[in-house]
Each structure stands twice: as C-alpha cells, then as structure tokens.
Amino acid sequence: MKTVNDAIQAIPLNQYILLCSIIFSIGVIGVLIRRNAIVIFMSVELMLNSVNLLLTAFSVYHGDATGQVFVFFIMALAAAEVAVGLAIIVMIYRNTNSIDINVLNRLKW
C-alpha cells in the first residue's frame, strides 16, 4: 500500500495547478459561449470542482487536513446552490417557455 502510494504520487505540484487552471478556464469559456442556462450552470459546477481538486492537492501537499474539510463545506454549498438555481431555472422556463439566457436581457432595465 505504501509503495503503491509512493509510486503514484510523485507528481509535481505545478502539474496539479496546471490541470486545475485548465479545467477552470474551460468552465469560464463554457459560461461565456453557451446560451442554454443549464449548460452555463454545469460550467459553474466544473469550476467549483476544479477548485475542489486543487484544495485537496494542496491539503495533501502540506499534510494539513483542513483543506479537505473545506472541500466538504464547498460541496454542501454547491448542493444548496444547485437546488436553488435549478428551481429558478424551472420558474423562468414556466414564465418564458425557454431557458435561453438572451430572453432574460430585460433584467437590464
């Protein structure tokens, strides 16, 4: 078990930061280029998850379990956010018969 862990985990910290920032920027691009509200919501989830992965990597790197407790709180927050957000999307769909976000640009005024 110990040797397996040693064989797997000899990864530089930079690689984790690179992976997480790539996935985070994919999430940012997804928010910017899509018009479907649910897909935008999923891109936000992608960003949250990349931050979770980076927090866990730093937690393992420093040998401090606080980071993983924080990941747990972020997941609780994400669950609450998804519940409220999807309820809002359902309500918008009921009122406008579409989840295209360009319909909502009346919110500007």
Added chain:
Amino acid sequence: MSTFYFVAFLSIFFSILVITAKNPVHSILYLILTFATFTIHYILMNAQFVAIVNFIVYMGAILVLFLYTLMLINLNKDSEPQKSRFVKIIGFIAGGCFLVAVVAALKAYKTSQLVILNDPNLGLVKNLGKILFNEYLLPFEVSSILLLSAMVGAVLLATKDPKTT
C-alpha cells in the same frame, strides 16, 4: 505517475466535450464522466473521504438533479440557439487570458516540489471526522441551516403560484 497524466488527459477531454456538446443531455453525461475522473484523482491522492463524498454527492445527487430538471422542462433536443461567432471568439480569448496568466506565473516560479503524502491516514474518514467535529463544529451546524434554507427556497420557487395560474 503516468496514471495521473492519463486521468488528467481524460478529465480535460471530457470537460471540453461538456461545453461543446450540442445536446444538453449529452453534456450532462460528459459532466458525470468528468466527475468520475475527479474521483479517481482524489483516490490517487488517498483522500478517501473526499472521493466518496464526490462520488455520492456530485455524481449521485447533483447530476441526477440536473437530469431530472432537463426532463422536467423537456428540452432534450438540439434546438439551442447559438451565440454569434464574434461572441464565441471573445469568450475563448477571455477564458484563455486567465489560463495564460496562470501558466506564466507558474513559469516564473520555476521550482516545484512533489506532492507526497507524508501521513497516510490524512484523508481518511476517521481523521477528518475528528477535525470536523472538534475544530469546525460551528461551521458544520451553520451549513445544515444553509441546506435547510436552500431546500425551503427551492420548494418555494419551484411550486406554482396559485394566483398567477
């Protein structure tokens, strides 16, 4: 070591598919695969508690919620109007700027130590439970209030208003 690179490639590949898939249902299924690769990442770091919670909460609960909402509003067809090409290019540039900034910062900071797990039972449920219920008891209770209020809010928002219908 090569396991990490393979799984990292898979997670980037699936997350690109999430934002490029035309059909929202396919998009959600690719998101499930992305989160599965994230679970493998957590297992590779021996963060067992986070891996299990990610598996159950994200892949099990949140994405099923997404799928149910999509079925509820019956939008599983390829009818999403596309943004104009100009807006898409601007979006790529804006997202790429962030990536370039982070990569440049990483290049400037050359040295990088290895991520090595010194304490093998760091991410186990026993250890994290002790920390959670000793030092972080108040945030834990506050998050339960948050979940309760989110549940009430979701029910309140999603039920039909009897006056308007």
